[in-house]
Amino acid sequence: MQTVSRILPVLMCLTMLSSCASDAEKAPAADPNEKNSGSVFAMDTYITVTAYGENGEKGISAATKEIERLEKLWSVTDEGSEIYAADHAGGAEISISGETAELIRFAEEMHSRTNGALDISLYPVLSAWGFTTGKYRVPDDDEIAQLLGRTGVDRIKLGDNKLTLPKDMEIDLGAVAKGCAGDKAAAALKESGVECALLDLGGNIQTVGETKPDGSKWKIGIRDPNGEGSAATLEIGEGVVITSGGYERFFEQDGEIYRHILDPKTGKPADSGLVSATAIGREGRYCDALSTSLYVLGEEGAEKLWRESGDFDMVLIADDGSVTITEGIEDSFSLTIPAELKVLRR
């Protein structure tokens, strides 16, 4: 008891000291390096925006409004969205906005560049597996074959502001929408006078500004697919880092694990030997499309795409734990787990 009565004042002093210290850490409001952050639930995920400087709050509000606007345009489940209208038009032609047309055109282009690995027409197959609702099941081969018959990006008829889908077809911009929203939210931040910001769209990282206010680069982790924390860190300027991994959504049935990224060729979870694929570049929609495609393509296909492209870098983590990166990020990349590292060079 006596010990307690002696410890207590010491504890109280320490508590007071530490609370003073934490008060002092909070920067005064007039600081030009002031850090603001905001969050929004949209596009089926949790999005945070951190902006530095005096225009931060204004920028965050503009960015979140922009994301919410785009969600209304591109959501596959919102009955008011242009994508919902296209999916439920019963084969009729509908009018769409210029920016929706542009994103569909971009997805078509990525479909051909990735040799079909990116496919926005896969929605009926994804639904059958339950990945869109959480009501998971394993469709049999006949059902998958029949559903694959309803896909095919080449069946989309896209005019300037007109879109026609065959009656049995449904598209979903899920693989590019978040990335594109990142681009447009970054633009909204800049228009608000923000020079330095970071967007985290459910794990898609996009930065505004070559450095943080203190002059240091942005330090971005890449999730360790097999353990706790990060597998690697990357220092970037203004740009985008997007990872796709099988760990994001999966279910187990009869001892088998089924992961949410489907191979458009088989209609089944992609089995390419990769556990995660990260694309690093300048544009959100491009990196978003790439991360999914690289994951589906596997190491060999991803390397081929990288050699053909020349405008992105990548980090591939294979199911044997080995890590492959491209030469453009060699100096800014560090592993934080023990792993065999291979660097691809041109």
Next chain:
Amino acid sequence: MITAAVLLGAGAWCVCLMMKPAGDTVIISQDGKELYRLDMGREPDRIIEVEYEGRRNVIEIKNGEIFMAEADCPDHICVETGKLRADTPIVCLPNRLVIEYEERGLDGTAR
């Protein structure tokens, strides 16, 4: 003697506090509003219940780790997320609930 022991104890406690890895504070928030701020180094095992529009989330703290034990949401992605990791928040979208570490030592984690 007792004073010496107390000072030593307090000293050791200070060292412990300083050694503790940064980023041990977990924030539970709903619709962007902070509900709980937890120092995971000191949290006892306990259950926290949170309501949203009549739906319920049950958050459990056990052995210094935190996870969603139950949720009245259709998809249960938050429950399937398992224990909170430093780099990935536990998110229950339908109930607008987020459990995350305050400081991650990084500006962001691609995941």
